[in-house]
Each structure stands twice: as C-alpha cells, then as structure tokens.
Amino acid sequence: MDPTKKRQIRLVTALSAAVLLAVALIYTSFNAANDALEPSQLTARADGTYDVTGKVASDSVERGETLRFEITDRDGGEGVPVAYQGIVPDPFREGREVIITGALNEQGVLVAEKDSLITKCPSKFAEEHGDDPNVIIEDA
Amino acid sequence: MEFALAILIVALVAVFVSVPLRAKAGADGTAGTVATADPELAGLEARKQTKYREIRDTELDRAQGKLTESDFKRQRGELRAEAISILKQIDARKQALGPSDAERKADAEAERPS
Amino acid sequence: MNALGAAALAAALLTAIYTLIAALIGARSGDRRWVDSSRRGFYAIFVLLLISVVSLESAFLRSDFSVELVANNSSTTTPTLYKLTAMWGSQGGSLMLWAFVLSIAASAVLFATRHSHREIAPWATAVMAAIATFFLGLMMAGVIFTNAETYPFALLAAGQVPAEGAGLNPLLRHPAMAIHPPMLYSGYVFFTVPFAFAIGALITRRLDATWIRSTRRFALIAWLFLSIGLALGARWSYSELGWGGYWAWDPVENAALLPWLTGTAFIHSIMVQERRGMLKTWNVSLIVTTFALSLLGTFLVRSGVLQSIHAFGESKVGLPLLLLIAAVIIGSTLLIISRLDDLRSERRIDSLLSRESMFLLNNLLFIGLAVIVFWGTFFPLISEAFTGQESSLAAPWYNRYTTPVAIGLLFLAGVGPLVAWRRISTSNLRKAFAIPISAALVAAAVIILAGEGLSEPIALVLFVAGAFTLAAVGQEIWRGTAARRALSGDSVPVAFSTLLTRNRRRYGGYIVHMGIALMLIGVAASSSFQTSTDVRLSPGESAEVGDYTVTYVRPTSEVDSQEQKLVFGAVLDVTRGGEQVTLLNPAREFFASSSADPAAPLRGFFEGEATSEVGRKEGVSRDIWTAMQPDLTSFDPVIAEGDELFGRLAAQLDLTDPGAVQALADQQGAAIAGLGERYLNPATTPPAEFRVNVNPFVIWIWIGVIVGAIGALFALWPGAEARRSRVSNVYAAKLARELATR
Numbered sequence: 001m002d003p004t005k006k007r008q009i010r011l012v013t014a015l016s017a018a019v020l021l022a023v024a025l026i027y028t029s030f031n032a033a034n035d036a037l038e039p040s041q042l043t044a045r046a047d048g049t050y051d052v053t054g055k056v057a058s059d060s061v062e063r064g065e066t067l068r069f070e071i072t073d074r075d076g077g078e079g080v081p082v083a084y085q086g087i088v089p090d091p092f093r094e095g096r097e098v099i100i101t102g103a104l105n106e107q108g109v110l111v112a113e114k115d116s117l118i119t120k121c122p123s124k125f126a127e128e129h130g131d132d133p134n135v136i137i138e139d140a
Numbered sequence: 141m142e143f144a145l146a147i148l149i150v151a152l153v154a155v156f157v158s159v160p161l162r163a164k165a166g167a168d169g170t171a172g173t174v175a176t177a178d179p180e181l182a183g184l185e186a187r188k189q190t191k192y193r194e195i196r197d198t199e200l201d202r203a204q205g206k207l208t209e210s211d212f213k214r215q216r217g218e219l220r221a222e223a224i225s226i227l228k229q230i231d232a233r234k235q236a237l238g239p240s241d242a243e244r245k246a247d248a249e250a251e252r253p254s
Numbered sequence: 255m256n257a258l259g260a261a262a263l264a265a266a267l268l269t270a271i272y273t274l275i276a277a278l279i280g281a282r283s284g285d286r287r288w289v290d291s292s293r294r295g296f297y298a299i300f301v302l303l304l305i306s307v308v309s310l311e312s313a314f315l316r317s318d319f320s321v322e323l324v325a326n327n328s329s330t331t332t333p334t335l336y337k338l339t340a341m342w343g344s345q346g347g348s349l350m351l352w353a354f355v356l357s358i359a360a361s362a363v364l365f366a367t368r369h370s371h372r373e374i375a376p377w378a379t380a381v382m383a384a385i386a387t388f389f390l391g392l393m394m395a396g397v398i399f400t401n402a403e404t405y406p407f408a409l410l411a412a413g414q415v416p417a418e419g420a421g422l423n424p425l426l427r428h429p430a431m432a433i434h435p436p437m438l439y440s441g442y443v444f445f446t447v448p449f450a451f452a453i454g455a456l457i458t459r460r461l462d463a464t465w466i467r468s469t470r471r472f473a474l475i476a477w478l479f480l481s482i483g484l485a486l487g488a489r490w491s492y493s494e495l496g497w498g499g500y501w502a503w504d505p506v507e508n509a510a511l512l513p514w515l516t517g518t519a520f521i522h523s524i525m526v527q528e529r530r531g532m533l534k535t536w537n538v539s540l541i542v543t544t545f546a547l548s549l550l551g552t553f554l555v556r557s558g559v560l561q562s563i564h565a566f567g568e569s570k571v572g573l574p575l576l577l578l579i580a581a582v583i584i585g586s587t588l589l590i591i592s593r594l595d596d597l598r599s600e601r602r603i604d605s606l607l608s609r610e611s612m613f614l615l616n617n618l619l620f621i622g623l624a625v626i627v628f629w630g631t632f633f634p635l636i637s638e639a640f641t642g643q644e645s646s647l648a649a650p651w652y653n654r655y656t657t658p659v660a661i662g663l664l665f666l667a668g669v670g671p672l673v674a675w676r677r678i679s680t681s682n683l684r685k686a687f688a689i690p691i692s693a694a695l696v697a698a699a700v701i702i703l704a705g706e707g708l709s710e711p712i713a714l715v716l717f718v719a720g721a722f723t724l725a726a727v728g729q730e731i732w733r734g735t736a737a738r739r740a741l742s743g744d745s746v747p748v749a750f751s752t753l754l755t756r757n758r759r760r761y762g763g764y765i766v767h768m769g770i771a772l773m774l775i776g777v778a779a780s781s782s783f784q785t786s787t788d789v790r791l792s793p794g795e796s797a798e799v800g801d802y803t804v805t806y807v808r809p810t811s812e813v814d815s816q817e818q819k820l821v822f823g824a825v826l827d828v829t830r831g832g833e834q835v836t837l838l839n840p841a842r843e844f845f846a847s848s849s850a851d852p853a854a855p856l857r858g859f860f861e862g863e864a865t866s867e868v869g870r871k872e873g874v875s876r877d878i879w880t881a882m883q884p885d886l887t888s889f890d891p892v893i894a895e896g897d898e899l900f901g902r903l904a905a906q907l908d909l910t911d912p913g914a915v916q917a918l919a920d921q922q923g924a925a926i927a928g929l930g931e932r933y934l935n936p937a938t939t940p941p942a943e944f945r946v947n948v949n950p951f952v953i954w955i956w957i958g959v960i961v962g963a964i965g966a967l968f969a970l971w972p973g974a975e976a977r978r979s980r981v982s983n984v985y986a987a988k989l990a991r992e993l994a995t996r
Contacts, residue, residue: 018622021622032647032648033651034645034646036644036645051646064885088883089494090494090866093863093864142257142261145257146260146261149302157292157295159294163287179371182371183460183464186462186463187463190528190529194675198675200734200737203740204737206672206673206674206682207679207682211674
C-alpha cells in the first residue's frame, strides 16, 4: 500500500479511538458522578445518594458505635443529622469541613455509607489557627 | 534601617552583575564579539555524539540478539554514512568560520577531560 | 535579621527585573556581555534568596512572633524539625520556596551551559527571569497592596505580637509530611528549565536536539522530585486513619500526578527526537503542557479552588497564577504554530514493531491517563459550569479507565526494552519474547493454583504484566552482561557493572521500569486482597481477623508536656495458629488545642486536635495495620464534673494575677494526669474500637518506589561525560580511517 495512505489510515484510526474514549469519558462521568450538595439543598431532593459537603455543627457530635453529628452549610444555617459508621478520620472535629456520601431516610437523617467520611488534606488547616493556646500540661 | 540595607545590597549586586559590562573598557578581544562558539557547529557536534551513540547501541542490540545480521549490517552502514556526512559538515563549517575560530574550538575540546 | 531578609527579598525582585532586561538585550543584540551579565544576575538572585530563606528560617528557630508568618505557623512548643518545615505551610513561605528553588535550578543550568547555547540560553534566561519576576513580584505585592498573606516578612505591630504562636497542626507533624510539599514544589519548579530552553529553541529556530541534551537531566530531576513527593504523600496517608483511598483523598494530590504523567511521557519521547529527529512538535508541546500543569498544581494548592469554588475569591494568588498559566499556554501555542515549518520531522517511523513506535504508544497512553485524571479531578468544576450542579467522581470511575491504561503501560515497560530501534524481525521477536512470556504464564498459573487469582481478575492481569516486565528487564540486563563478557572476557560482576555504568541512561531507565512493576504489583495486591475488620474490645478480650487472633492485652497512657498531648493507647497481641506474630501499640493522641473552650478545659481537650498513631507490623508478604479509638463515653461524667469544678475555681481566682493562672493551669495538668490514671485503672479502662487491616504486599509499593528512585538517580548521575567522549573518540578514529580509505 502507498505509505502516505497508510499513514492517513493510521491517523484516522488513532483519532477516532481518541474521540471514542473522550465520548465514553464524558458520558460516564456525568452518569457516575454523585451530585455534590450542601446540606440545605438536600431537603429539597428526593431519594438518591449524594455527596454532601458541609461543616460539622458545633456541639452536635455524639460518639459511640454509630457516630452521630449534624452537618450545616459552610455559611451555617439549618443542620442535617447524620448517622455514620466506619473510620473517623483524625481531622474530624466540630467546625471542620467534611464530605460524606449517603442518602436521607424517612426521619430526615442522612444515613452515610460505611467509611465514606472524608476530611480534607490538613495542609490547608493553617488558616484556622489564630488564637493563643494556653500551656495546660506542666512538667511534673 | 531596612531601606539602607536594601540600598547596600542592591549596590553590591550592581557591582557583581556589571562585571562583564565594564569589561568593555579593557577590551581583551573576546568580550563584545559575537558568538565565539558557533551554534551551527554546536548542533553538528551534538548530532555527531548522538550518531556515535546510535552506532554503539546498534552494536549492543546485535550482541543481545535483537537485530538480525542483515538488519545490523544495513543499519550500521546507513548510520556510518550519516556520521561521515556530519563529520564532513563539521569540517566544512570549521573552514568557513576561519582558522582562528576552529583552532580555538579545537583547543577548548582538548582542554576537556577525556 | 528580619530586616536583612526583607531587604534581600526586595533586592531579589529588582535583580530579577534587571536579569530579564539584560537577557533580552543580550538575546536580541547577540552581545555576550549582556548575556554574561544576565547569568550573573541569576547567581545574585540565588544568593539573595538564600539570605532571605535563612533569615526567615532563623525567625522560625528563634520563635520570633513579631513575624506574622511565624506567629501563625509555629510555636515555642513546636519540635525543631517542624519549626524549620513550617515555612512552606503558608502562602508567603511557599511562594518563597518556589522562587528559591527556581533560582537554584536556573543558576545550575546557566552555569552548566555557560560555554554553549549562545543563541538559546539568553532567551531561556529571559523566560526564567520572567517567571522569577512573577513570583517575587507576587510576594512583594503583599507589601504594596497591604495584603500580608503573600509577603513572608510581614511584621505584626508592636502591640499585637503574641506571646505564643499558633503552632503547627499536629496532623502535619510527620516526617513524610514535612518533606512532601517541598519535593512536589521542586518537581514543579525544575520543569521550568526544559520549558525555558524549549521556548528559547523555538524563538531562535534551533530545534535540533541540543536543547534537549542540555536540559533532559533537569527534566529527570524534576521527575524524581515529583515521584518522591507523591510517594511521601502516600506514605504519610498510610500512617493516618481514614485517608479516603486512591483518587479520593485530595484533588491536590491528583493535580501533582498530572505533570508527573506528562513529564514521564516527555522523558521518553525526547529520546526519539534525539535518536531519530522525529516528534519535535510533540516534544515542545509536551514540555509546555507539563510546565502549565506544574503551575496548575501550584495554583490548586494555593488557591483551594477545588475544595470549593468560593475559596477562589479569598485567595490573593489565585488570579495572578491563573493569568500566568493562560499566558504560558497561549504564548507557547502561538510560538509553536509560527514555527511549525522548523518543527517538521526529519524521518518517519520505519516499522510499527520498533522502539520508536513503542515510545509513541507509551506517550499516547500517558497522555490518555493524564486526560482521565484531569477530567476526574476537575469534574466538579466542569459539571458546575455545564449543569449548574457541582458533582464529583469517586474511585470506581477512575479505576474503570485508569486500570486498563496502567496495565497497558506496565506491559509496555517490558516490551519497549525488548524491541530494537527502527525494526525488529520476527525471528528476533521470538527470541526476545520467549522468556518474558513464559514468566508471565508461570506467574498466572501459580496465582490461579494458589486459588485467589480468579476472584480478582484485574489483580491477576496486573501481576502477570508485572511478571512479564520484571522478566523482560531481567533478561535485557542478563543478555547485555553476557554480550559484554563475550566482548571483553570479564567476569560476570565486572561485566555487569561496566555494562550498567557505561549505559547509565538505558539501564537506569530499565531499573525504573522494575521499580514501577514492583510498585504496581504492591498496589494491585494491597487493594484487591485487603481484609479489614472493625472490632470493639476491652482489655483481655480478643477477636479473629482473617487468620490472625488479636488480643487487647493492656491499656497504655502517656502525658507529654513538651508537645502538650495526652496519649491513650493499647497493647495488642497478634497471634496466628497459636504463635505470636507481633505486639502492636496503636494509640490516640489528644492535643491541647488553641481553640479549646476556656469554660470547659477538660472537655475541650478531647474535642481539640487528635491524631491516631497507627500500630503497624510491616512484612514481606503482608502488613498488619491497626488503629484505635477509645470510647470515652464512660469518662463523660468525670470530665463534666471536672469542668464544673474548674469553672467554680476560675470564678474565685483573680485571672489577672499570673500566679493564679499558673495555679489553675497546674490544677488542669493534674486533672489530665488523673484522667490518664483512670484510663489505666483496670476497673475503669473504657473499651475501644479497633480497625485491624491485613494488607498484603504493601511493602512492595515502597520497595518499588525506592528501586525506581535509585534507577532515576543512576540514570542522571554525571560522570559518564568523560567516558562518552572517549567512546566517541574511538568512533571518530574508526570513521576517519573509513573516510581515508574511500
């Protein structure tokens, strides 16, 4: 076969493969993605599994076999109760931003998937510091 | 305090970076002239080195049984012909640049650890 | 000291501007004096930034809280190592690090090329000076526009200097986390060098392989830094509880993978240009992409835009960085388009079965992988832009696409070295592939017979690909040694070491391939065959986890006044078939917190920062990994009682009297120590939740990384220069003879 023609065929094959992959990528990503919501948007939604991003409300954390807490929007507002089982990441604490995957049950409790609680990479915590810690533990 | 310090530092830097610029006054022949090492020549030298490496790799490939004898002979023949043409171009370029430049180039080559 | 650092920083900006101008004058006029002056400019920037960095670090060491950066990121109780590394936890400090590393890389490359590249180097200097000006300008803009965030030497007004700094987050107090950010940054920054030379080559139309020869070492160094940075991030997350798994942990880590992928593609494809004069457009495009992705990585870390789009406006460096990225992409693209004529290939690919076409395939796969990771990482932004609804992709989506590509790349890591340049004949093909394919088949048989392979087909394929590649690379090295012996008659070890040291690039690269194969085997095994169990145990109780029996032997507790922490831990005895395997000591550490509620000092202690110390036994075939969380609900009444007591005590005391405050703090310390005793007392020890993981083959991930790093170091180690010129002299003599006889 004519080498230029051969090259053209190769090029067309490669390009169509790339286009196919791109289409698959785009199509599946819109299907596979969980909508990321803030807690306040959650109540308006029907059933379904969502990634909920928000702040852990202060004075809401109850530890035990099931971890219970409330999650609010970044700017505060009404909290949504969460029931969670699984690993609790170390950075988890009141006031910190978390992402959790789960669905609302009839009681309006967000029942989270096991081990779905994620806190963000702590390299961004620096800005949260500000006030001055007291020396609590003295040398014996 | 900080301002005075900054002025002092900037002055020191100015002295340091302007050394080559001030060399104009004492023109020693090399400063100020255009490119002593010819980029054309540098490119050819680079191609020469790569070509040598290519020849060496071909030999290694044959020794490891990755190339058939006939492929090897053909490839080495081609590579050598290319290398020779590069060497000729280098010679021609050196001629064109004039003897002084070519010699300086050769001297620089000789100074390198071999 | 602070004044010196600040003055040096300001002078560095002025010098960078001068360097840019001098380099441009030199590049346009061809006047060596300006070029030499601009080179000296970069040396000066390096020295000035060194002074700045040293003076900032000394402020950290002296705990000089008049510097805002120090007050916000360090404290007197911060351990010394973390005082030194706290610098890059902040906006200003990390910009400073960027500029400093750039001055090192630029000075090094300008020194190395001071006698060559008369045309390209001045333009490259100008590009690097422009980037240095940008970053230094960003820092100094902090002074002019009084947003102290980007200016590392911002001072607090005399009255506002705190007695104690905010300290470094305890979670970041891990050696891997201390080195992880500067490694990633150095990786990003070192890609500036090949980028700048590529731009210089484009401008001057000197598009042969000379710019690649002079800068490929820097690309390799950048690659090595990025690899180490990524591996340290992984290592750190393995020591933490609940890091979220691959892909999901933090988009910033995915972003660091992007330039790594395109950079790896670049390191491979430049070999094709050097050897065959092909792929010129592709190579300049790749390095531009890699550099743009490096800037993007910096931008993502510093702007937090992926955490939430709302963070963007709050960041002072987001917009300027985005503009720089846009300028780099648009400028480079226009430049490449205008030089398309000069970028034409000197040759075409002879055969699909040749090393160059393997390199091309490898490049396509790496780019494909980069596209997948890019799309997944930026999907929250993309979906918000198109549908108005932010949504995110989880690990299964990534795995669906990345796994097949990774398998393909792993096979190619073995196939590539087996195939000769230009073409390989069928008979040679058989000779080259027989052993690696048999090795792959044997591996498949062994795994299937062992009984676990078929349940996890993806892991099986990855193992087989890994076995193939290890065998292929092993055979390459062995045959090379044999060929060398046949030539020189040396003993095996001598032939082996001369083979490797005389072909550092080739065999260094092969060693990296082995490392990657080991690493991917570790990743596949540990993610497919992990057993994970949650158990709740009191002292004396035990539980079965896989083949292992885990017994909670006794609680441990410790109070550390240096780091201000209280540790509750457990000793676990792990046995298998009645035989003791190891004793593990997982613990949970509670840190005295800056934001603790003053009205509830004890409660605040447990709601502040806490970290898990993982108890881990690493082994060749499996790691046993445990983390614990004591259930402190039974302590609640005691803590509440204690807090009430403190409330009453504090009300009675005059809190302006330092003695009284001290007495209160002493009481608090005693109460905390009391809680520690209560924890140890068998009658009151609370039960604890344990997560026990048995992770097979994890250690091979780290071994693979180390092998790969050694390979990369071996490949870029200089010293081959002298030998290379000796070899070339031999060939020159040969060819001269040939010329003479014609």
